[in-house]
Amino acid sequence: METIKAPTAQQETSLSDILQPFLKRWYFFALGLVLALIASFFYLRYSTPSYLTRATVIIKNDQGSSPAEELFAVSGLGGLLTKYQGSKIENEIAIFKSKRIIKNAIEALELNISYQNLGIIRDSEMYDYRPFQVRYLAFNDSLVGVPALEFSIIDSSQYSLHNLATGTKETYTFGNPVNLDFGEITLIPNLEDEIRFNSFSGKSIRVLYRDPDVMARSYQARLNVVNEISSSNVVVLSMESSVRQKTEDFLDELIFQYNKDAINDQNQIAQKTSDFIDKRLQIISRELDSVETGKQQFKSTNRLTNIEAQAQMALENASEFEKRQFNVNTQLELANTMIDYMESSTENDLLPSNLGIQGGDIGQSVENYNNLILQRNRLLKSSTSKNPVVVNLNNQISNIRQNILSSLQNTTESLKISLRDLNYQESVLNSRLSKVPSQEKAYRGIERQQGIKEQLYLFLLQQREQASISLAVTASKAKVVDRAASSFGPVRPQKSLVYGAAALAGLLLPFLIIYGRSLLYNKIDSRKDIERALPNVNILGEIPKLRKDEPQLVKMNDRSMLAESFRILRTNLQYTLQKKGMEQNNSIFVTSTIKGEGKTFVAFNLALTVALTGKKVVLVGADIRNPQLHRYLTPEHKHDKGLTEFIVDPSLTIDELASKSTENDNLDIILSGVIPPNPAELLMEPRTEQFFDTLKQKYDYVVVDTAPSMLVTDTILINKYADVLLYVFRAGYTDKRLMQFVKDSMAEDRLKRIYPVLNNVTMGNFGYGSKYGYSYTQETKKRKWF
Template identity: 25%
Template sequence: MAVNENAELEELIRNATGGSGAAAPTASAPEAEEAGSGLDLPLLLSVTRRSLPWMLLLLLLGLAASWTYLRYTKPVYQSSSTIKIDEKRQDAELNLPGLVANPQQNVNKLAGEVELIKSDLIYSRLRDSLPLDVNYYAEGTVLETELYGNSPFRVEYTVREPIQFNKKFSVRLLEGKRFRLSYLMGQQEIDGEYQLEQPVTTPGFNLRLVPTKYFSGQLADATYYFTINDAAAINGYLSANLTVSVINPEASTIGISFSDNTPQKAQAIVNKIDSVYLNVKLDRSSQATQQTLAFLQGQLLDNRAKLQDAEKALEEFVRQSKTYDAKADVGTLTTQLSDLRKERETLQRKASLLTQVSRLVQQERITSRDDETVEQSIPGLALLEDPQLTQLMSVLNEQQRDMRKILESYQPNATAAVRIREDQLRRTRDGVQKLLQQNAELVRQEIAALDRRSAEFNSELLALPGKETELARLRRPVELYEKTYLMLMDKMVEFNIKKAGTTPDFQILSPASLPAAPIFPVKLMVYAIGLAVGAVLGLGLVAGRYLLHNTVTNIRELERNSTAPVLGVVPSYDKEKLAVSKLIVDKNPKSAISEAIRSIRTNLEFVANSKQKRLISITSTISGEGKTFVAVNLGGIIALSDQRVIIIDLDMRKPKVNLAFDAENTKGVSTILIDRHTVQECIQRTNIPTLDFISAGPTPPNPSELILHPQFDKMLEELKQQYDVIIIDTPPVGLVTDGVLIMRKVDVPIYIVRAGYSKKAFLKNISKLVKGGGFNKLTTILNDAQASGMYGYSYGYGYGYGYGYGYGTGYGYYEEAPAPKGLLARLRRRFS
């Protein structure tokens, strides 16, 4: 039942005072502050103490959940290695003037190396060097385990149709090196029994299972399965588990790590990536040197043939003329002619070089190595003596180098960048071709001029002795070709030495090691999370029980949440033995209940002197809190002390006092107030000579109006002449106004609170009656208190009041609700 709000309580008080407004004024704001507000630390500690077993259980459940998660989760292992890119050595080889270290350029180069490691070039070599095309698994109860390198059989296959790539083939080993193979073809399962090393034909493959050194006869009835992966699946697997990142740009270090459920497989893949990357870098480093050596080899062969021809001509002339003598006046002319011919040879080499450069420009690229210059790629380019051409060739070289990097790390979204660089290459190549054509034309003009001058000199030499002239003519090409040949030989030796000393431009600082512990799940973290969840749930349980603890359970809570003094405590009693309130103090005067009520009787002496007539009212908030039980037994204890006591049952809507004494209720207060019976006619005797009672009588339609009738005061005055103590069992004040009206007329108003049954919100009524209603002598009694003061209460004597209508008059009356049955119903009732 809900407790009346402030306005309803004030209305009750105004009714009690006849609507005159004589009630005490409303309490000020500080006085209106709720008693007992704030954190109840003792209650919290008590709830925590009683929740400790549940908290411990939740912690154990959290640990059990963590163990279960670890048991049924595949561990992930990670193997890592660290490599260092030797950027300083590359810069030294470039040897470009005015070169300044650029950190951003270094970062870009490292990013390019990262993309190279994660490219299909590395993946394809991994597929060729590691057995990643077939995965072997041993099936367990819950999880399967990959067998990397220790499978009892090996699958050899040839592809017929790639329709069964990435599908599961189940293998069950049988006795005698036999096995059963099953797989799905569409929705149909196909299986068959075969012998190891026997060819098996499937719609997609020709298979053959070959036993390995791990095979034994004890593996019979073991179940395995394998999958044959295509290149796309392997690339996806590598991309998903491979991590390549720049560790320190300043130190040019890159970290390579791979994650897998099998630690041996993760380590093998990382080590193989390091070795494959090493081979790729070596190939890239030697490719430019190979091209340069091929160019020098061609020039050397051509120059050797020309030198041999010149030597043969000179040898033939000497053999025929058998002389080396020449006239002195031929010396100067011969020298001039020799100079002209040397100059012409230079121009011819220049023309040949222009032709070769033009041919190279028309090709895809000039150089293959990032660390070569244009002069290193094309020996003799400086002979052209054209700074503009050299500059354009350098620009073309850089553009082609940039183009190669983009193509090596090509991404689908880089198409626009590729087109832009292709346009730049085309414009630069056109400019270089134009300059080459201009230089070639100039060289041809200079050669023509030299030819004209040589013709003039030759004409002069014809007049000289023919032998000397012919000898000098034959010696000049021999000397020229010999010098060129030696120069080319020096270059060949230099590049061969360079080729022999080619090393990769990176170092493996720390190779991959076998991971000992998984990176996921981390056992310590999982157990810590399990403990944390258990602790949070335990604290939530404590907080929930504390917040849902809305009933009064002990005298400390009663004192804390109420401003009225506590008159005493009545211990718990057995509801099974007392279906209704009974007088029990006379049957067992030494029981705990009797002693507790005697203590209440003693405390009454401090409220009202026993030498005077005392009028006591006993009420509660709702029905079921034990006011009738306390009234009957308190009256019995007082009567046993030789005082004359009468109990009046004014709960005319639901009378119970007659039930406590197993008496009838045919007449009583209601018939007295309507003058149907006299007071003496309605007094009933009990087993205790000094204890009498008056029952409520038949339920009237207007109980409140009867109590306000002057006949009620006359009845009390008449009873005061005959009895020392008058105890009035009033209706609950939380439901009707009768209780408040009666409390105005008595000397000692007593408010009953039942432990484990009365809501804490009910105590607000007590504070409001004391502060707002002027009931300064109002006291409280805690009924049905357990020894522990917290849990395990009895719930006898009914629950609450209901409302209905009777007698056809329209006046309300209340009736007791049935007691809830079952644990859930009681819990719902308790926390409602």
């Protein structure tokens, strides 16, 4: 018994073994690559190119960094300064991407109405030039959605309308209202270029109306707004689209709508301040008129003409004091007015600015307070009050408002103290002026009140003019650095990327198919599969796969691949017998694991090939359960007696059983005979050994076609009479798992002297140059390229 050895290094899987299944099917990769490139060509030919449009703006920081630092320092919120500055650009980006601003831009340009020029393969959007404009005058609230409409120009005055929803087609006149199921429309022709207008005559143009809210969400998802340089206020707006001019117009309009919204917010402060000043002017005007009337009555009653001259010297000494008293009273009046306004207003109201209150940073605080109110209101238009940024702004607004009120109260208390001190000094001065007539003192008090009211009135007039100027010359918030401009070439699809991906897919798909097949395919394909499973057993031959129109038997002077493969098998068999010292032994058994692997085919052709050398050969059918050898005999010999009759009937001889083959005179055939009820017990009879001994003496070679080894025990029972056991495997048919049966049979000594023969091998799977050797012996033929 031959021992089973471990696989050597040469028998282990090498890189060439791994690549072999892919290399021999190279045409699949070539075909996949060609098909993928063709598919990518048509994809690029008929796909809609997409272009990248960019615009760059700078967000102006009107507040400035230094006043902000002072504001946070005064309010005690210095820790929030960095966070506030860092989130400001993000806030502006959020406003740029807000649905409200985007919807305003879409409605301004009517981008929710698209015009498509219908083509044979694909439709193209019309934007630069439209032969007519569809105006949607009214919509029915009961209907949901507006159907697509197809228009065809008949002439400069008429057109046809095809309602795709109802399937109706009517003719209408340009400019006349048309009532449809969803509402009312009208068409305005574009006759500025009549030649271009007439070129669309007879062509179908589809018009689609989409809900502006839906379009705003679509544009919102496609719009990209980023602060590329984190340390700057530069914001880049970008968007991809198939129509470059349309996207450029949208980005420019979006910037305009953003500036318009920011200007409206800034005008709210100026308008609020102007309204506050107007109200105060009305009050001061009435008070000033009352003081002047009292002055006139006082002079008339006391018959005073030039009372100032009488107290000229005293007034010169008190002029400096009166200026200080006037300033204190003015500041106190403004502070009290501001406190009253703040106590009567809410945190949602803007505060009047630039009132001229001195002391502290009240004016700057009011300006920053108003800016925060506007920022919060702008964010609330596109988000909720629970937004972390809004909550942060609310906290800042509350703290700054409290700080402003506290500062005003502190300023009021300080002014009151100053006023009390001035009043005390006034009493001292009045004592010095005791010699001045009482009318002079009363008159001076009236003039003092008049001066205060006049100065306050003039001051408010000046502030109203400043507010009016601010309202008229409000600057835009976003400065355009680069207007919207599109890329020269399309950014999608990229030809190199598409062709590269297609080439990769064209190569990867065959690879995956072949690799997946190798994982799922569990059949023997080549001699290497047998060598891996049976490393210490020599394969004697490979039989090629035949087409249906090719001969199945070896003929005299045959130069076919089939004949050459059996000649190689015959030579290897003879060499093996000589090497083993068994050249006098001539019993060759042919078996397989299961039915259908071609053992009868191999046995018959091997017998024919050996007979062609002039040796006397007998072919025995020992598969007594499912005999197949009779198919190679003429009809008159198909029912001859065979092996089973010889074992049962002692009177029968070999000569009575042997039939001469019509294929070769040196070949005799003995059939298996009648199928017995007990095949295994029959083969164990002594006549079986006598049968094979007689054949060895009578013939040079005995070729025996046996039963499948794994299915029945017949071959194992008669294996002891074999000098060589040719074990047939069929490529593409024999399961690799069946190799374990052969290994177990050899290890347990149930089958001896096994030599594999691989049947039905394709040209690509021949080993050791067989496919080249066979082609050498064939006649020269013109071969097709594929």
